[in-house]
Amino acid sequence: MPFHNEGLNKEMEYISRPFEVKHITGLFEGTDPIMHDLAYNLINGNHHEVDRLTKQALDEGYGANDILDDGLIAGMAIVGIKFRDNFIFVPEVLVAARAMKAGMAYIEPILAASGIEPIGTIIMGTVKGDLHDIGKNLCIMMLRGAGFNVHDLGVDTKPQEFIDAVMEHEAGVLGMSALLTTTMPNMGKTIEAFEEMGLREGLKVMVGGAPLSQEFADDMGADGYGENAIECVDIAKRFVGIEEPESVPAETSD
Numbered sequence: 001m002p003f004h005n006e007g008l009n010k011e012m013e014y015i016s017r018p019f020e021v022k023h024i025t026g027l028f029e030g031t032d033p034i035m036h037d038l039a040y041n042l043i044n045g046n047h048h049e050v051d052r053l054t055k056q057a058l059d060e061g062y063g064a065n066d067i068l069d070d071g072l073i074a075g076m077a078i079v080g081i082k083f084r085d086n087f088i089f090v091p092e093v094l095v096a097a098r099a100m101k102a103g104m105a106y107i108e109p110i111l112a113a114s115g116i117e118p119i120g121t122i123i124m125g126t127v128k129g130d131l132h133d134i135g136k137n138l139c140i141m142m143l144r145g146a147g148f149n150v151h152d153l154g155v156d157t158k159p160q161e162f163i164d165a166v167m168e169h170e171a172g173v174l175g176m177s178a179l180l181t182t183t184m185p186n187m188g189k190t191i192e193a194f195e196e197m198g199l200r201e202g203l204k205v206m207v208g209g210a211p212l213s214q215e216f217a218d219d220m221g222a223d224g225y226g227e228n229a230i231e232c233v234d235i236a237k238r239f240v241g242i243e244e245p246e247s248v249p250a251e252t253s254d
C-alpha cells in the first residue's frame with residue numbers, strides 16, 4: 001500500500017475508477033506522512049485532530065498552501081468521490097466539512113495575507129422562495145476547497161440580490177440552487193434579469209438541485225448543470241479554463 005497512514009490506504013479501496021485512483025494517488029505521492037494523517041482525519045470528520053495536525057504542520061514549517069493542497073484538499077477529493085458513489089451521505093460530508101473548516105481557520109488568514117490569487121470568484125445562492133441550503137453549502141465547501149473565492153448569498157435570494165453581488169464582487173461565475181419544482185423557474189427569471197440589465201455576457205451561470213435536469217438548465221439558458229458537488233466544481237473549473245481528470249465522463253474512462 002502506498003501511504004504511511006493505514007486508514008488512508010483503506011480509504012483508497014473506495015475509489016474504483018482507474019483514472020481517479022491515478023489522480024488521487026498522484027495527489028499524495030511524495031508528500032509527507034503528516035499530510036496523509038491530515039487527509040485521513042478530514043475524511044473521517046475528526047475536526048479536533050485536523051485542528052491539531054494543521055497547527056503542528058505549520059509549526060513544523062510546512063507552507064499553508066502545501067497543507068491545503070496535500071492534506072485538506074486531497075482528503076476532500078476522496079470525500080467527494082465517496083459521497084458521489086453513495087459510500088457516505090450528507091451527515092458524513094457535513095462532519096468532513098466541519099473538519100475542513102477547522103484546518104481552514106489556520107490556513108485562510110495566511111493565504112489572505114500572502115495575496116495568493118483564488119482561481120475564480122463565484123456567487124452562490126438558493127433562489128427566491130426556496131429555503132433548502134444543504135446541497136448548496138456542500139457545493140460551496142467543495143468549491144472553496146478547490147481554490148475558488150465563493151460569496152454565499154444564503155437562501156431565498158432575489159434576482160436583484162444576485163445581480164448586486166455579481167457586480168460588487170466582479171464575479172465571473174454565478175451558481176444557483178433550487179430544490180422545489182415551484183422555485184425552479186426563479187432560476188430562469190434571474191437569468192432574464194441579468195439579460196435585461198445587459199450583464200449576461202461574460203457571466204457563466206451554473207445551476208443545480210435535485211429536481212433539475214440538463215434539459216431544464218438548457219431551456220432556461222444556463223451555461224452548466226451539475227448533479228452533485230463534484231460536478232459543480234468540475235463545471236466551475238471548466239468555466240475558468242481548468243480541466244481536471246474528474247471531468248472525464250465515467251462511461252468513457254472506466
Ligand code: B12
Pocket residue numbers: 090129130131132133134135136138139175176177178179180181182206207208209210211225226227228229230231232235
Ligand atoms: C432537508 C429538506 C428540507 C429542509 C431544508 C433544510 C435545509 N437547511 O436545507 C426543510 C425541513 C426546511 C424543508 C422544507 C420544505 N421542503 Co424539503 N426537503 C428536504 C429533503 C429531505 C432533503 C434535501 C437535501 O438537503 N438533500 C441533500 C442535498 C445534498 O442534496 P441536493 O440539495 O440535491 O444538492 C446536491 C445536488 O442537487 C447539487 N446541487 C445543489 N445545488 C446546486 C447548485 C449548483 C450550481 C450545482 C452545480 C449543483 C447543485 O449538489 C448537491 C450536493 O451533491 C428533500 C427530499 C430529498 N431527498 O431531496 C425535501 C424536498 C426537497 N422538500 C420538499 C418540500 C415540499 C418542502 C416544503 C414545501 C415542505 C412544507 N410543506 O413546508 C418546505 C419548503 C420550504 C422552502 N420554502 O424552501 C419536497 C419538494 C417537492 C417538489 N417537487 O418541489 C422534497 C423533494 C420532499 C418530497 N419528496 O416531497 N425541506
